Amino acid sequence: MLINSNLLFSFGAETLLIASVEVIFSEGDHPHHYYQIPRGRIKLNHFDENGKEIIQSILIPCLSDCELLLFINEKYPVNAKVLLPCEIIKIKKDNFFRLLSKNTDISLDKFLSERLFQKYMMMQSDISLQPDIRIIGALKYFKSYSNFQEKYSFEVNLTRKKLASMTGIRIETVIRTIKQMEKENIVKLENSTIFY
DNA sequence: CCATTAACGCGAG
DNA sequence: CTCGCGTTAATGG
Numbered sequence: 776m777l778i779n780s781n782l783l784f785s786f787g788a789e790t791l792l793i794a795s796v797e798v799i800f801s802e803g804d805h806p807h808h809y810y811q812i813p814r815g816r817i818k819l820n821h822f823d824e825n826g827k828e829i830i831q832s833i834l835i836p837c838l839s840d841c842e843l844l845l846f847i848n849e850k851y852p853v854n855a856k857v858l859l860p861c862e863i864i865k866i867k868k869d870n871f872f873r874l875l876s877k878n879t880d881i882s883l884d885k886f887l888s889e890r891l892f893q894k895y896m897m898m899q900s901d902i903s904l905q906p907d908i909r910i911i912g913a914l915k916y917f918k919s920y921s922n923f924q925e926k927y928s929f930e931v932n933l934t935r936k937k938l939a940s941m942t943g944i945r946i947e948t949v950i951r952t953i954k955q956m957e958k959e960n961i962v963k964l965e966n967s968t969i970f971y
Numbered sequence: 972c973c974a975t976t977a978a979c980g981c982g983a984g
Numbered sequence: 985c986t987c988g989c990g991t992t993a994a995t996g997g
Contacts, residue, residue, distance in 0.1 A: 906989080934973065945990055950975065967974065 777811055777836075778874075778881060780864055786874040788866035799855040799863070806851060809871040812836055815861025819853040820940070830940040833858070833933070835920060893919075901942065906952045909942040911961065914971045927962075931969040 780788075793799075799810070802821060812834055819831040831853050866874075875881060893916065900912025914931060923929040935953070939946040953969060956962045963970040 935975095936973065946974080947976085947991085948989055951989085 777813065780811070780813065782874065782878065783811065783864055783866050783871075786866060787870045788864050791861075791863040791865055793857050793861045793863060795857070795860075797857045799857065800851055802852060802854050803850050805848075807868050808865050809868065810855075811864040813862050813864065815857065815863070816859040817861060817863075818856050818858050818937075820856065821853050828940045829943065830937060833917075833937070833941070835917075906942070906944045906948050907956055907961075909944060910938060910949065910952055910956070913938060913941050914962070914969075918971055927970045929971050931962075931971055933969075 793815070799817065800806075813836055815836070817834045819834065821829045821831060823829055834855075875883070897912055897916055900908050900915075903909055903912075913933075914929075917931065917933070918924070918929040921929050933941075935949045936946050939949045942949070944952075953962060953964070957964050961971075
């Protein structure tokens with residue numbers, strides 16, 4: 776769900792084109808903007824006490840960004856880093872609130888509810904100790920935002936390493952589990968590409 | 972850089 | 985004891 780970009784521009788938003796790996800904001804920064812991603816891919820991550828990367832989520836177009844963080848005076852709990860060349864629409868916080876107050880038909884409630892719902896779904900699987908449940912949770916999450924809902928129709932273009940960082944399990948376990956899942960006809964593999 | 976495999980340790984059940 | 989996951993190292997893409 777994205778807000779009409781022209782509306783955003785009319786309230787002072789600007790477009791950023793980012794080609795390379797770059798940090799949008801860092802853990803500890805204060806939120807001053809609302810971001811929307813019409814194109815590209817961004818990861819929100821955090822490093823645990825051992826330096827292991829934890830990917831909180833990977834943002835793709837139509838998944839609006841850290842909007843929930845606008846409403847609190849807290850610092851970002853995560854880093855935002857560009858994974859694929861991105862088009863980012865950035866609008867200052869106060870301009871964004873002016874936009875909302877003058878366009879009462881736009882409500883962030885829907886966004887927030889949807890994100891919260893997704894987070895709950897992810898939590899269900901992340902709490903599981905079983906690696907296959909965790910991986911399936913991540914796969915479902917991404918598939919739900921794709922145009923491919925048929926079994927095996929969704930090409931998972933995430934590396935095993937990213938799946939590992941998202942689910943908190945090791946890459947070797949991801950590999951072992953994915954293979955097992957293929958035997959159980961949960962996923963299909965072509966070379967190394969995962970179809971779910 | 973990432974994926975795969977094997978060998979080993981170790982804790983949980 | 986057995987099983988599964990993490991770790992390490994080696995190999996190859």
